[in-house]
Amino acid sequence: MTLDRRHFLTAAGAGVATLAAGCATPNAANRPGLPFFIGSPAQTLLPKGKAPRVVVCGGGWGGLTTAKYLRQLAPGAEVVLLERNPVFFSCPISNKWLVDMVDTSFITHDYLRVSERHGYRFIQAEVLEVDRGAKRVVTSLGALDYDYLVLAPGIRYNYEAWFGNDRRMADATRARFPAAYVSNAEHFALKQALHNFKGGDWVMTLPPPPQRCPPSPYERACMVAWYFKKNNIKGKVTILDHKDGVRPIGPGFRAAFNELYKDYITYVPNAHVQSIDPFKKEIKTDAGDMKFDHAVLMAPHQAGDLAWKADTIGRTSEGKPNGWADVDPLMLHLKGDPSVYVIGDAVGVVSPQFAFYPKSAHVANKHGHIVAGYIAERVAGRDPKLTLPDNLCYMMVNGEPREAISVQFDYKVNDKGVIEQTQIDVNQRSGDLVKENFRWAGLKFEDMFG
Numbered sequence: 209m210t211l212d213r214r215h216f217l218t219a220a221g222a223g224v225a226t227l228a229a230g231c232a233t234p235n236a237a238n239r240p241g242l243p244f245f246i247g248s249p250a251q252t253l254l255p256k257g258k259a260p261r262v263v264v265c266g267g268g269w270g271g272l273t274t275a276k277y278l279r280q281l282a283p284g285a286e287v288v289l290l291e292r293n294p295v296f297f298s299c300p301i302s303n304k305w306l307v308d309m310v311d312t313s314f315i316t317h318d319y320l321r322v323s324e325r326h327g328y329r330f331i332q333a334e335v336l337e338v339d340r341g342a343k344r345v346v347t348s349l350g351a352l353d354y355d356y357l358v359l360a361p362g363i364r365y366n367y368e369a370w371f372g373n374d375r376r377m378a379d380a381t382r383a384r385f386p387a388a389y390v391s392n393a394e395h396f397a398l399k400q401a402l403h404n405f406k407g408g409d410w411v412m413t414l415p416p417p418p419q420r421c422p423p424s425p426y427e428r429a430c431m432v433a434w435y436f437k438k439n440n441i442k443g444k445v446t447i448l449d450h451k452d453g454v455r456p457i458g459p460g461f462r463a464a465f466n467e468l469y470k471d472y473i474t475y476v477p478n479a480h481v482q483s484i485d486p487f488k489k490e491i492k493t494d495a496g497d498m499k500f501d502h503a504v505l506m507a508p509h510q511a512g513d514l515a516w517k518a519d520t521i522g523r524t525s526e527g528k529p530n531g532w533a534d535v536d537p538l539m540l541h542l543k544g545d546p547s548v549y550v551i552g553d554a555v556g557v558v559s560p561q562f563a564f565y566p567k568s569a570h571v572a573n574k575h576g577h578i579v580a581g582y583i584a585e586r587v588a589g590r591d592p593k594l595t596l597p598d599n600l601c602y603m604m605v606n607g608e609p610r611e612a613i614s615v616q617f618d619y620k621v622n623d624k625g626v627i628e629q630t631q632i633d634v635n636q637r638s639g640d641l642v643k644e645n646f647r648w649a650g651l652k653f654e655d656m657f658g
């Protein structure tokens with residue numbers, strides 16, 4: 209049975225109203241005999257005091273940075289970080305982790321001790337609803353009010369584009385052939401699949417733009433091919449790309465495919481997915497059909513579910529949801545709601561020239577700094593000064609010797625108030641870029657956790 213969207217929203221709205229009513233008396237909905245900290249959505253999670261409160265939803269690259277720097281820049285504000293995962297797992301560097309170049313400990317980090325050190329509250333909870341009218345967030349452990357809200361939910365997989373409302377097909381695809389593009393157990397499942405792979409066809413479907421970290425699927429293909437080569441596994445990697453060519457850093461990746469992995473990687477452009485059968489292991493695309501032994505099936509990306517629940521999603525000219533948060537391009541708050549900021553991958557179009565910022569950890573981290581600064585200025589009663597991010601991504605293409613390529617983006621506002629982008633691709637692979645990549649990761653981890 210499927211539930212249409214209108215009925216779902218009505219039901220969800222009624223749910224929020226009930227929850228909000230339940231919040232009036234702290235812990236009124238606590239069932240007698242239950243330990244206090246088990247919590248429920250109808251409880252008050254944290255009573256609000258006099259200090260301005262900033263609630264940050266999502267403890268990934270953007271949210272963690274915001275929480276830490278807000279405490280430094282606005283010491284009088286109360287900062288609460290809500291995150292559903294118990295541990296931070298970094299997607300950057302994870303392609304190297306898949307092939308055992310780094311340990312799990314390098315890319316996982318603790319939340320609790322870090323939050324205590326930096327003076328913000330970390331609460332591990334699922335954010336269920338955002339009532340922007342009441343300025344209240346409802347979580348699995350209770351509800352809390354905010355003065356400023358920062359949403360940093362990352363992305364969701366749009367399996368509906370492939371399977372409509374058929375949850376069985378979507379669940380089977382995610383369970384058997386995970387994309388591992390959102391931090392959770394999927395990365396471990398993918399690593400296990402690679403390490404158990406005995407040979408045959410390994411297929412990767414690449415989503416249409418805009419997508420999280422566009423060069424990283426090509427890096428992943430190179431790392432998988434390198435792993436096959438190194439371990440004498442008779443495997444072939446087929447990249448089914450929605451795009452008409454490799455980008456960014458196209459010449460650098462194509463050189464790696466041709467010079468390092470001629471017998472291992474086949475690149476297919478314009479491979480728009482028509483249908484996928486995870487049970488029969490079959491894919492039909494505009495560029496041809498394939499059977500596979502294992503696949504990394506990346507459905508199209510959209511802003512994380514929380515951006516939808518908070519009603520932040522923009523509209524197409526036909527009035528349909530466009531999948532991404534509708535923010536003021538310069539100040540990053542929602543159009544029409546200056547108390548709510550959206551940062552990182554969930555952000556929608558910011559410029560007619562290049563449309564979206566690259567959906568990267570580098571940009572999310574920069575957004576965290578920028579929005580912490582904007583809110584601190586507003587808390588102090590001043591007008592925030594415009595700041596723009598930059599972007600830098602390193603992509604490893606060879607394991608022996610270790611070599612990487614890179615791409616950099618810079619931004620400025622032109623005299624019409626439009627953000628302009630400059631892109632610099634470094635296509636020549638080198639060992640120095642690998643060193644810079646690990647230095648970059650170390651500095652960013654230090655910035656969020658140090």
Ligand SMILES: Cc1cc2nc3c(=O)[nH]c(=O)nc-3n(C[C@H](O)[C@H](O)[C@H](O)COP(=O)(O)OP(=O)(O)OC[C@H]3O[C@@H](n4cnc5c(N)ncnc54)[C@H](O)[C@@H]3O)c2cc1C
Pocket residue numbers: 265266267268269270271290291292293298299300301302303333334335336360361362363388389390391420421424428512513514551552553554567568569570571572600601602
């Ligand atoms: C394989 C791979 C390689 C990559 N390599 C690079 C790279 O080299 N360089 C680079 O700059 N970028 C890279 N990226 C991209 C990078 O990981 C993302 O752009 C970055 O994580 C975006 O940060 P974010 O804060 O927007 O989202 P995230 O980091 O995904 O954080 C979102 C957080 O919100 C939490 N959340 C969501 N909904 C809820 C809810 N309802 N309740 C509670 N918590 C919730 C999630 O659990 C998550 O922790 C790579 C990505 C992948 C997949």
